[in-house]
Amino acid sequence: MSRYFTEDHEWVDVDGDTATVGITEYAQSQLGDIVFVEVPDEGKQVSKGDDAAVVESVKAASDVYAPVSGTVIEGNAELADNPALVNEDPEGEGWFFKLTLSDAGELESLMNDSAYQEYVSKL
Amino acid sequence: MSQQVQDQPMSGDPEGGDGTEELRLLPLDQWHRARGGRMVPFAGYEMPVQYEGIMAEHLWVRAHAGLFDVSHMGQLTFTGEGVEAALEALMPADIQAAKLAHPVYSLLMAENGGILDDLMLTRLGEGEVYMVVNGACKWDDIAHFREFLPDEVGMNHMEDHALLALQGPEAAAALERVVPGVSALVFMQGAPFQWQGHDLWISRSGYTGEDGFELSVPVEAAAALADAITAEPEVKPIGLGARDSLRLEADLPLYGHDLDAETTPVAAALGFALKKRRREEGGFPGHARIMLERENGSILKRVGLVVEGRQPVREGGLVLDADGNEVGKVTSGGFAPTLQQPIAMAYVPAASAEPGTKITLAQRGKIHSAEVVKMPFVPHRYVRKGA
Numbered sequence: 001m002s003r004y005f006t007e008d009h010e011w012v013d014v015d016g017d018t019a020t021v022g023i024t025e026y027a028q029s030q031l032g033d034i035v036f037v038e039v040p041d042e043g044k045q046v047s048k049g050d051d052a053a054v055v056e057s058v059k060a061a062s063d064v065y066a067p068v069s070g071t072v073i074e075g076n077a078e079l080a081d082n083p084a085l086v087n088e089d090p091e092g093e094g095w096f097f098k099l100t101l102s103d104a105g106e107l108e109s110l111m112n113d114s115a116y117q118e119y120v121s122k123l
Numbered sequence: 124m125s126q127q128v129q130d131q132p133m134s135g136d137p138e139g140g141d142g143t144e145e146l147r148l149l150p151l152d153q154w155h156r157a158r159g160g161r162m163v164p165f166a167g168y169e170m171p172v173q174y175e176g177i178m179a180e181h182l183w184v185r186a187h188a189g190l191f192d193v194s195h196m197g198q199l200t201f202t203g204e205g206v207e208a209a210l211e212a213l214m215p216a217d218i219q220a221a222k223l224a225h226p227v228y229s230l231l232m233a234e235n236g237g238i239l240d241d242l243m244l245t246r247l248g249e250g251e252v253y254m255v256v257n258g259a260c261k262w263d264d265i266a267h268f269r270e271f272l273p274d275e276v277g278m279n280h281m282e283d284h285a286l287l288a289l290q291g292p293e294a295a296a297a298l299e300r301v302v303p304g305v306s307a308l309v310f311m312q313g314a315p316f317q318w319q320g321h322d323l324w325i326s327r328s329g330y331t332g333e334d335g336f337e338l339s340v341p342v343e344a345a346a347a348l349a350d351a352i353t354a355e356p357e358v359k360p361i362g363l364g365a366r367d368s369l370r371l372e373a374d375l376p377l378y379g380h381d382l383d384a385e386t387t388p389v390a391a392a393l394g395f396a397l398k399k400r401r402r403e404e405g406g407f408p409g410h411a412r413i414m415l416e417r418e419n420g421s422i423l424k425r426v427g428l429v430v431e432g433r434q435p436v437r438e439g440g441l442v443l444d445a446d447g448n449e450v451g452k453v454t455s456g457g458f459a460p461t462l463q464q465p466i467a468m469a470y471v472p473a474a475s476a477e478p479g480t481k482i483t484l485a486q487r488g489k490i491h492s493a494e495v496v497k498m499p500f501v502p503h504r505y506v507r508k509g510a
Contacts, residue, residue: 008125032364033178035458035465036434056435058177058458059364061487063125083433 004107005116006067011091014107019068022095023055026120028087031057037083039075039097046070046099048106053096055086068106070099150285150342151192154349158360166258168195170363177364181460184331184369185501188291189361190352193330197261198281198339201252201272209276210244210252213267215388215407217398221246224313226326230388230396231256231264236409236416237384238391240264241376245313245326253324255286255337257378285345290335290369292504293357298336301351305336310505318348330366332373332503371466372459374427374498380438381425381454381468387413390421390470423451424476427498430456430465430484430491440486442471450475453484461501467493 004012009027013020028034036056046052046066053064053075075097079085086094101107111119147168149155155162160171171192173180183189201210207218216229223246231239240260245253256264261280268278289298295306302316305325313326321344329335340348352358367377376382382391387409394417401407402414430436435458442451456467471482477495484491 032173033176033460038434054434056458058368058460059172061435061437065125080433 004110008065010067012067017101019101020095020098023090025090028090033058034083034086037079040072044072069102072097072099074098149194150345154346166195173362173364174360178460180361180365181368183359184291185461188294188297188357190358191288191361191366193288194285195258196286197256198284199254200279201276203276204250206250206252206276209272215397215401217400226311226328232408233384234408236387236412238382241378259379283342284339285342287338288329290329290331290333294335297355297357310507330375331369334504334506371455372461372501389416390423392425420473423470424473426471426476426495428467428469428493429496430493435465436467436484436486436491440484442469443483443485466500
């Protein structure tokens with residue numbers, strides 16, 4: 001399984017043609033206390049760069065983009081009742097949604113872990 | 124991921140905060156950074172929005188005590204014979220009848236009845252007034268005073284003083300150990316104190332709904348005083364983020380958001396700032412319009428809303444009528460840490476301002492249901508009698 005990152009601080013785990021998407025540790029630390037998360041419904045088609053989810057902290061509302069195109073197969077239902085899970089475990093239990101990739105080639109434009117860490121270190 | 128709204132330490136910053144302006148540094152700038160304060164632009168300054176996190180800081184203040192640096196606010200003194208009457212020509216306070224050393228809330232008024240700023244003023248003696256105005260408005264306020272006050276009135280901008288606020292149910296116990304005697308003050312009373320050879324002016328007042336104090340301190344003593352106060356076990360430093368959520372829960376409007384030059388004191392539900400003698404005699408800008416609105420009611424009214432669900436409806440959200448027409452707006456909104464639910468301040472048509480009224484809101488294309496509730500959302504805990 002490989003993990004990819006975007007400049008907008010989403011992460012994507014790819015396992016076969018299934019991708020799991022969330023926001024990074026850096027993103028949650030910048031957002032602060034997360035009080036609301038809205039994830040996409042199963043079956044929703046998203047294109048790379050579309051608004052796919054909403055995350056709100058005490059101080060601000062943010063969109064989470066689809067880092068790759070595909071069809072949503074599951075949103076993380078846990079986050080409706082426990083949005084703070086994103087603060088506690090952003091790159092694990094606090095995942096946002098899973099989708100079936102429609103164009104695996106899109107992954108090539110994303111960063112790997114070391115490239116993302118270097119990107120964040122310069123922010 | 125990208126922010127839909129500007130990073131908002133205090134429901135946004137009317138003075139920009141886009142990172143392009145020349146930002147000033149607070150006297151305690153290094154103090155904040157050394158304690159992990161995350162600095163953001165606000166009111167033309169780099170200010171700490173949070174240290175450990177807004178939620179934790181907010182709850183700490185409600186349970187214990189928190190120290191805020193509000194040195195961005197303008198501290199002014201006015202001196203000269205007739206200063207009380209001269210200031211009355213600009214605001215609806217009864218300054219001539221105000222008790223010495225007791226802060227009074229008032230409004231700097233525009234000719235159209237709108238509000239140019241809200242402020243606290245204290246008569247220190249005959250012909251001597253101390254005033255605290257909003258940081259984002261202070262330069263405009265100073266220009267306004269220069270233009271409209273008579274030459275006999277002197278004005279001093281106390282840029283050599285910092286302003287700290289210690290707020291929370293344990294504030295009095297903590298501060299009494301640092302500055303003995305402060306706990307004898309009651310809500311909205313001030314007095315001079317000495318601390319390590321420095322003159323302080325301390326009043327029992329604040330912007331959180333909790334008991335607490337505001338301390339005017341010479342810049343050269345500010346860091347040492349902040350150290351001494353935060354050394355008390357009840358006290359943590361608190362950022363602007365929690366200051367905003369605390370004041371929202373406490374029904375304390377924020378200028379530039381809930382109040383502005385187009386909003387009258389009647390619409391803003393600040394009728395208590397219109398003192399009886401001044402209503403009767405007039406003699407302040409906007410008097411005629413305000414009296415008309417008191418008689419007939421304002422078109423819109425500031426109310427508190429509890430929003431259904433968990434998603435906050437923030438400043439800029441729309442108030443809709445049954446046909447989907449925009450009839451009002453949300454001026455402050457967020458997730459209330461004490462209540463663990465979204466709350467807001469909004470201007471709604473006067474007919475919809477009664478507690479219990481259902482209100483429909485729209486934000487970014489989504490409809491939210493809300494209900495008018497009596498403010499404050501969290502009861503005030505001011506200490507009005509000596510312990």
